[in-house]
Amino acid sequence: MIRVEDLHRHFGGFRAVDGASLTIETGSITGLIGPNGAGKSTLFNVIAGVLPPTSGRVFMDGQDITGLPPHELFHKGLLRTFQLAHEFSSMTVRENLMMVPGTQSGETIWKTWFQRGRIDREEAEIRRRADEVLDFLTIRHLTHEKAGNLSGGQKKLLELGRTMMVDAKIVFLDEVGAGVNRTLLGTIGDAIVRLNRERGYTFCVIEHDMDFIGRLCDPVIVMAAGKVLAQGPADHIMQNDDVIEAYLGTGLKNKVKAAGGAL
Amino acid sequence: MQSPSQPQPFLSAQGMRGGYGKADILHGCTLTVDRGQIAVIVGPNGAGKSTAMKAVFGMLPLREGRVVLGGEDITPLSPQDRVRKGMGFVPQTHNIFPTMTVEENLEMGAFIRDDDVRQTMAQVYDLFPAVAEKRKQAAGELSGGQRQQVAVGRALMTRPQLLMLDEPTAGVSPIVMDELFDRIIEVARTGISILMVEQNARQALEIADIGYVLVQGANRYTDTGEALLADPEVRRTFLGG
């Protein structure tokens, strides 16, 4: 589905993404993990057209999509969520969802003058769909709340909800789990699996919650210092020494350790 | 760990009621932390955890309830005054100064201190080597997890008596999360009280002396961390099995 070839993205002298090459297979749920600052979000942003690459190419279904603006990628079926939630804060939660579908005739200005009936019919359909998504995310009671007033986790849910409003081909999720209640995250995981199975979405997921990654993702790609460090099935990756050293660590030490330096 | 001369807990927020607009978000929420204790708040999204933290910190007008710190009623105090009383807070979002360098961010954490802050800063860098590398870089250019580390570091710089953390581990990698929890234990051992909200609830409750499960602005369960972890009902509904 997505092929990234020798991608570089530098900030000044700093190489945030430094020659990453990877493939995301159609129909997979690919996990992308790595230490903080490994370049995961930067990689996402380059693929999604938010940042231009310093060099390298990105292909989608064999077609070169390097540098295409995000809105064109959206219409090709590539959707993404943001690590820091980007809600439309002064709009209601439902409006946040309803604005997503890209083929609304009501978005053409002259049609709003002359084709009211058709627009109303479309709106009813979109509203129904939005409400389904709200039910699914357990935030139906917030339908009319301004999105800016949501709690941190609720905003994350809304981010995910937007990708469910249209039929996407591939969805990039940048840390949907951060700040989301684990029970709910379980549900979200189920949803991802269902969307993947039933609607054929391909997913690429950045997440630091290893349970989540382990349950959903195959394969898992590990990035470190802008490069791909390892790739493979989840359980495999979690045994990888490099990965453990750079990323996973070995659990809490201090419970047993004596009191250290004072802050 | 309770100091014997102190019959009352160090921080005690009793029956807090309040919200942002007309509707209340908190419905009689109570939180207490003792000296050197780690208290962890967990709960579903939108339960009012962050709101409760803000209320404790005086950033939300309370309709009912009061906040007592070290025996003193601080309910009417402004957040700045509470900082001077020894409270430090890391909000859930917008918790760094984006155009200032990492180092300046830390300095700002030590704003109310008049003594030499270099040693504390060295300790923070020690704790978060990833941000130490970037000390001259604007914090706004950091990755999500790095920002989180800067934010916690900033609060540590205050050398507070009560450290309040709103989801400090959101978005940080497992290894850093472990480090962070380790450090929090260490900090607590020096007698500093910790009040934190966590969604990485299982790890957090493991180190918690006391855990609160908050639902719809009210305490649903209150117990030691271990006990909560052991409760299957709590595990299933709030900790993701």
Place this chain on the structure above:
Amino acid sequence: EEIKMGMSLGFTGPLESMAPGMAAGAELAMKEVSESGLLLDGSTVVPVQGDSTCTDAAAATATVERLITAEGVRGIVGGMCSGETIASLQNVAVPNGVVMISPSATSPALSTIDDNGLFFRTSPSDARQGEIMAEIMMEKGVQNAAVTYTNNDYGKGLADAFAAAFQEKGGTVTVNAAHDDGKADYSAEVAALAAAGGDALVVAGYVDQGGSGIVRAALDTGAFDRFVFPDGMVGQALVDNFGSEIDGSFGQNPAAEGEGRDKFLAMAEEAGFDGTSAYSAEAYDAAALMLLSMAAAKSSDPNVWKNSVMDVANAPGEQILPGDLAKALEIINGGGDVDYVGASAVEMVEPGESAGTFREVSFENGEMTVVGYR
């Protein structure tokens, strides 16, 4: 009867420092007439001020609209700047049949405007001044000159009229460049003028506006040391600002010889304002003309008295100077004829504007001296 007289002047805006002097001039005349008790069986005259802003045609129109339809004024001294005057005249004064006598709107366009006989001005059209200025310069042997003008209808009209006249007489205009008033800095303009060069610099601007800025910068950088000043510049302010630095410069403004002006200056001093400030004298004359015309027409209805303006302003008749308004009213009430001369030697030519007597001045030893009249 209480006769209200309007004044539509730019009390705020770019010429806000000129307006008070003009208002004071006009009010002086009104007061004089009012106190004489001789106008239309002892009517009193009440001045009503309106702010025309000088640049905002819409605001000026609204002001005049108010003066006429709400205050019910029987005549208006104003407007002040040509553009604004045209707008308020066409949109309000003419439709309502109220006379406007402008002391200062000098654009040639006002000569040909369709005014139903309701517009007069006590200053001459700029077309005339351009010729005079060219004449004086040729006599002084200035063969080529740089010109800078304030970028409005007055400046541009004057500069163009001058350039045409000057070239016709064989002179060369090295550059004819605009400057905008109220700008922060004039180095660019002066640099351009200096590069073009010339024996003298003609500054068709306002003395308390960009004009002075230009002169200042030209002097400081040594670009020019000889200037030619038309009406917008000639005034005490010029001497105050530059003293002997502009020695050797000269200029002209519409002002008439003799007693009239001196008397006006004395009266102004007594009344506590500076009579030499630009168009103050013209404003006095505008107000006086209106009131005398009312007396002559025996009516305060502008549609009636508009027909007496030319009579009162021109010979035959007894010559009337500032301060003589009571005497003039007596003569008129007695059925006699007057020839209003006033502070600016008013002589009206068709279509109701000052013929334009110009006073030639020169600057020597830090003082302005009147050389002659033409």
Place this chain on the structure above:
Amino acid sequence: MSANRQAAAVSPWRAPILFAILAVLFLLEGTVRNGLFSGSWNTALAILNMGLISAITALGVNMQWGYAGLFNTGVVGFLAIGGLAPVLVSLPPVDGAWAAGGPRLILALLAGIGTLAMARIVHVRTRRGWAVALVLIGGFVAYRWLFDPAVTAIEANNAARAGNIGGLGLPVLMSWIVGGLFAAAAAWAVGKVALGLRSDYLAIATLGIGEIIVAVLRNEDWLARGVKNIASIPRPVPYEIELQQNPEFVDFAARWGFSVAEASGIWVKLCYMLLFLVVLLAIILLAELALKSPWGRMMRAIRDNETAAEAMGKDVTARHLQVFVLGSAVIGIAGAMMITLDGLMAPTSYNPLRYTFLIWVMVIVGGSGNNWGSVLGAVLIWFVWIKVEVWGPNLIGVLVGPLPDGDLKAHLLGSAPHMRFIAMGLVLLLVLRFAPRGLVPEK
């Protein structure tokens, strides 16, 4: 921590009540005569008419700012360019002007546009800077070679009276549409270049563009005589003088108990008012239809968060351009209407304080994002702007009343006209204080 406070709900009666208050203000202005009001229908209607034009301008600004968050401070430029339309459309042709240089002028303008198009093609095809520069320089030389003599010839043609290219002698109402088109074309060009800029940066760019447009109008005499102004632009309504000479009208006026002059003034103003109202309501209708549909929702989303809107498939650049062009077209229409009402084209009067910032004040005071708010704000602020001319000095008269006579009192009384600004400022501050989100906030 979110910066949002829950906004207090706004009563649905608020807008109607405020409009009613505004209507009462105008009624008072028309009937009551005291220190505050003038008691003349002519004044009241004159203020209202200009207020309606301001309202249309404010609607245009509101489309750009309120719907899309585009900070356009070049309003004065688009108003001015719209104002050019009545001159070029409705003025009678100038004898000889066309013959003097018309065709050459058109050729020059075509050459100019052609050069830009060529440069673009070369740029896209070759991506070589020097080739583009070569085309531009060559084009510029050709353009000036064609343009300069044409302009000189036209400006020399009857310089004192005309010196401009002249109009087409068509009905002036047509020029309102043309004014909109002029402004839209200019906005399209501007938008192509500048819309990549954000917030205050866009503001200063548009401010500059506004200044440039006005500078062109002031200095290109062949267009509309530059600073020498154009007067007597034809009217779409009768002239007062004609009415006054019409016996039927004289009778009519007498029946209503007005003097003919007064009645004719009122009649003409009513005619204008009707025309303006038609335009205003038509624009509002179209705007509301668009706003209350997915288009409006999309615009709000874009205004809220461009990055997210872009990621959700909205072509932010194209939408910005669209709404910028539409808003500017509305401003252009207002510009043409204003020149029609004034009967005068005086480029020197286009200053940003009056035509950009005052309009902004109207939009914000009214409540940005809300069309009715803009209308209310515009008419109200215009009313105040005109009335403070009287209120200011009256205010100072009251204030210094108790002072003993002397220099200070004289000085203060002498400075009375400056109270105009103080009064305006105070009114503005008061309104903003008691309605910080505008009189009629969005939704």
Place this chain on the structure above:
Amino acid sequence: MDILNALVAFLNFVFIPAAAYGAQLALGALGVTLIYAILRFSNFAHGDTMAFGTAITILVTWGLQSLGVSLGPLPTALLALPVGIAATAVLVLGTDRAVYRFYRAQRAAPIIFVMASVGVMFVMNGLTRLLIGVDEQRFDDGARFIIAVRDFREWSGLAEGLALRSTQALTVVVTAIVCAALFWFLNRTKSGKAMRAYSDNEDLALLSGIDPERVVRLTWIIAAALMTIAGVLYGLDKSFRPFNYFQILLPIFAAAIVGGLGNPVGAIAGGFLVAFSEVAVTYPWVKVAGYLFPGWQPGGLLQLLGTEYKFAVSFVILIVVLLFRPTGLFSGKSV
């Protein structure tokens, strides 16, 4: 080829005036940028506040002059400056309390602040006029020139003259000192850093124990100082007329923005960019070319564009700069 004369002509008509003007704009832009950075709005009352500060300074200067106090070759106004600054500080602090504080508490959108500042501008505008009237006021005393044209010609024997007014030199020197002090303050002192912190994230500054009201007060005081200094230097060098101080607002904003709003270095660079583009682009090169290539007699003035377009030209340059650097030369903020 007469390089010396060409150079002197260039210095005299382009470089020196543009440098002085640039310094004046830079000072003004610094104030605008500071307020933008910390209080997060474009302050339209800036020009009129400058006028107010200058008016006070002028009144005090006159008082000093009438007492016979003088600073020798330096203008007496420098002595009066502190009083002007203090009065302006009081005024802006009062304004902040009466106007802006309310909106801060409300967390109003920046545009509301901008509009409130338009209201303040109107009031301030009237206030200054009530205070000192509308006329031009001159208060410059002391030595007028450091180098006068005539002296320079005699001394050098060149055909071209060179003038350097003392006010021009003073402007540039004071600007340099003020900038250095401001940078030191913002980047090195605790209060300065607190201001920057507040500008970055108000809530977090609060959590760090920074007193927001103190930061705001400090900002206004510094801004008042900057405004008064800028206004007085401008008034000394050109002349004082309240109206001009409103007009100077546009170039000041242009400078602040092209340099990058909220960035002090940008404000300075922007000031000079605007000044030099105004002067240099419309400069007719005929004279300089005449010296450089004596044989050449160009027909025209070798002027790229007429001076009537000078403001337009500087804006074109601004727009071009912004197209390549969308947040200004030194990457400023945008709210």
